[in-house]
Amino acid sequence: MNQNSKPTNSLSATKRALLALQEMQAKLDASESAKTEPIAIVGLGCRFPGGANDPESFWELLSNGVDAIRDIPSDRWDIDQIYDSDPNSSGKMYVRKGGFIDQVDQFDPQFFGISPREAVSMDPQQRLLLEVSWEALEHAGQPLDKLMGSKTGVFVGVMNLDYFQRATEPQVVDAHTATGNAFSVTSGRLSYILGLQGPSVAIDTACSSSLVGVHLACQSLRLKECNLALAAGVNLILSPEVMINECRAKMLAPDGRCKTFDEAANGFARGEGCGVVVLKRLSDAIANGDNILAVIRGSAVNQDGRSGGLTVPNGPAQQAVIRAALANGKVEPGEVSYIEAHGTGTSLGDPIELRALGAVLGKGRTPDQKLMVGSVKTNMGHLESAAGMAGLIKLVLSLQHQQIPPHLHLNNPNPYIPWAELPIEIPTEVTPWHWDHGSRIAGLSSFGFSGTNAHIVVEEAPVSEPQQVEVERPQHLLTLSAKSEDALQALASRFEDYLKAHPQPNLGDICFTANTGRNTFTHRLAVVAQSGQELSEQLAAFRTGVETAGVFTGDLEDKQRPKIAFMFTGQGSQSVGMARELYETQPTFRQALDRCDAILRPYLEQPLLSVLYPAEGETSPLDQTAYTQPALFALEYALYELWRSWGIQPDGVIGHSVGEYVAACVAGVYDLEDGLKLIAERARLMQALPPGGEMAAVLAPEAEVTAAIAPYADQVAIASINGPENIVISGVASGVQAVVTELEAKGVDVRPLKVSHA
Incomplete structure (x- = not known):
């Protein structure tokens, strides 16, 4: 409370009541604001048809207008035995194509601590979700070991039970069948493997599952049930039964493509894949310095209710859910410039959806404000429970690149859509x-x-605004690790490819994210480089087995983190200009040394920094004890802070002479202010002693040193025994010099110490 404020009990009753109302209103406003706080998307992971195994390759597929539909893989089922072009043929399917991903049977269970035997009973949807979630968290720069025990939520859209049908045949049922196939375990296993203790929910609302999961994740973040959330959708097509059912219901397009909004639209194409987004409250993401990819302003969920049929879309209900989402995000309809439509490519659903969009978002738009609409389903089919995630990741990438990818298969617009009444444009080529x-x-x-x-x-x-680096480091350190040598090679190759594709990277950002945003494993690689080109060349050398300077590799046999000790040196190690490069290039070191300089100002006649780094032509009193000891203390403390900023924390500290005081300070015996005051006073008292003394370190056994100083016992003494053959002598300058001369004549290594007093 400042001197101008008054205690509330001195106010009148009316003013106190007004103050209470203001405080209550502020709390209500904060509560209301929390309900609609924007949610930041900070990480992406995906495995989609067409080889779109990461966000970069997915964007390449989208921007190039790739049609990722292909024949049903032969390892799923024998399509020739089941195919019949006659849609009325019982037990058959009239479709031969869809959107499929590769190697759904491939999985490294031991990477996740799962036994191979248990993995056999696990639905590949569970396996795929584990892999893509791991990648999404790495993409977000969230080290997984730091998430253990955290309030991180998991919200997974999943609907297909294809593997369950295989796994529940009596002869293959085992102890892991239930946990391997239950939807609840799809989300629960991910939380278990990563040690996440926020809400964990599997959602099945069919085609809207993953987007409902995003909505629930946003609500959970706003209610502070979790501080980080994974929203995901996963879908795999492993058996023909569902496809046969959908053919009997005539839901599928015979050519296996979604011809959304076209007059040829005659059903949807089935697709599969997995998508994961990492979410945080926007305020937290900004505070943490996360890479924010896009922001979810609002969301809503509702139900068709009594429509024209159980599976028939309800236009008014669609309008209502869009209006609710806009209201939740405090967004006006005219602010929306693009819609990623559900757009399955059915003759009934497409017109209903576009009419609903026009009713909510179309009013009052000028010719230059047309609403653009597209659907990723034209690229890869309908991913069902993962469909919303495919659309969301496409949307995020489009916002980042400020381009809208082409909508495919639109040759003749659907005549049942009133195009002339709708201010809607369908982009059929890459559109800025x-x-x-x-x-x-x-x-x-x-x-x-x-x-x-x-x-x-x-x-x-x-x-x-990108943070401006005060001083660019002359070199950068990139560390990579993996659980096997092959995986490390593959990881290094991906970094090499990225550097080749981005010839002018921010090397500091790349190294920081790689060093801090990933778990560390036993197979390790460290590379020191000055530029992106040099780093790329060194990675190539590692990959090809060529020994190169600045490249270090090793396998960590002991998985336990080794204990680290910091040792702080004593007087005699000082030199003018010491650590100048660190002071000029490392902000953390500079800030710590500047702080020490400020604290020492009242205790030193000359500022510390001018002693350490004198101007050209000036001399420095650094070797005077009054300055030597505070300078060493400050420098060693700044080094400690620098190591700490790099994540190197000591398990123990030890010091010699002046270093003992620094060790005690960083160990918490006293704070920095008291430590500097103490060392400055110690140095002042020692400086006040009579001058003319010297000290020297003798690298010889104690007995030999004792014999050497015996003739000068009244002038020279042993000051400290640092080791079996590391003895420090101290005394009158003439006596110490005489002993040094004699010892050097015998071939003993002697090192005079730079001290003004002894």
Whole structure:
């Protein structure tokens, strides 16, 4: 409380009541604000058809307008035995194509601490989710070992039970069948493996599952049930039964493609894959310095209720969920410039969806404010429980690149859609995302065939000014690790490819994220480089087995972190200009030394920094004890802070002479202010002693040194025994010099110490 404030009990009753009302209103405002706080997307992971195994390759597929539909893989089932072009043929399917990913049977269980025997009973959807979630967290720069025991939530959309049908045949049922196939364990296993203790929920609302999961994750973050959330969708097509069912219901397009909004739209194409986004409250992401990819402004979920049929879309319900999401995000309809549509490519659903979009978002738009609409399903089919995640990741990438990828298979617009009445444009080629009416904001819809609808509103990431580096480091350290040599080689190769594709990278950012945002494993690589080109060349040398300077490798046999001790040296090790390069290039070191300089000002006649780094032509009193000891203390303390900033924490500290005082300080015996005051006074008292003394370190046994100083017993003595053959002598200058001369004549290594008093 400052001197101008008054205690509340001195105010009148009316003023106290007014103050209480103001405080209550502030709390209510904060509570309301928390309910709609934007949610930051800080990490992505994906495995989608067409080889889109990461966000970069997914964007390449989208921007190039790739059609990722292909024949049903032969390792799923024998399509020739089941295919029949006649849609009325019982027990057959009239579709031969879909959106598939590769190697769904491949999994490294031991990486996740799972036994191979248990992995056999695990639904590949569980396995795929583990892999992609790990990648998403790495993409977010969230070290997984730091998440153990944290309030991190998991929200997974999943709907297909194909593997369960195989795993529950009586002859293959084992102890792991239930946990290997239950939807609840799909999310629960991820939480268990990573040690996450926030909410963990599996959601099945069919095609809207993953977007409903995003909505629930946002709510959980806003309610502070969790501080980090993984929202995911996973879907694999492993058996033909569902496809046969959908063919009997005539849901699928015979050519296996979603021809969304086209007059040829005649059903959807099935697709598979997995997508994961890492979410944080926007305020937390900004405070933590996270790389914010996009922001979820609002979300909503509702139900069709009594529509024209159980699986028939309900236009008014779609309008309602979009309006609710806009209201939740405090976004006006006219601010939305793009919609990633559900857009399955059905003759009934497409017109209903576009009419609903026009009703909510179309009013009052000028010709230059047309609403652009597209659907990723034209690229890879309908990923069902992972469909919302495919759309969301496409949306995030589009916002980042400020481009809208082409919408495929639109040759003749669907005549049942009233195009002339709708201010809607379907981009059929890569389209720059220009928007002169505020920030870029988009919407994303997912509608489940069970009637559950979801819509979210996404905004481009806030513009953040890059932090200017005060002084660029002359060299950077990149550390990589993996659980096997092959995996380490592959990881190094990916970094090499990235550096080749980005010839002018921010090397400091790359190394920082790699060093701090990933778990460390036993197979390790460390590379020291001055530039991105040099780093790329060194990685190539590692990959090809060529020995190169600055490249260090090793396998850590002992998985336990080794204990670390910091040793602080004593007087005699000082030199003018010591650690100048660190002071000029390392902000942490400079800040610590500047702080010591400020604290020592009242105790030193000359400022510490001018003693350490005198101007050209000036002499320094550094070798005077009054300055030597405070200078060494300050320098060693700054080094300690620098090591700490790099994540190197000592398990124990030890010091010699002046170093003992620094060790006691960093161990918490006293604070920095008291430590510097103590060492400055010690140095002042020693400086006041008569001059003319000298000290020397003798690298010889104690007995030999004792014999050497015996003739000068009244002038020279042993000051300290630092080791079996490391003895320090001290005394009158003439006596010490005489002893040194005699010892050197015998070949003994003697090192005079730079001290002004002894």
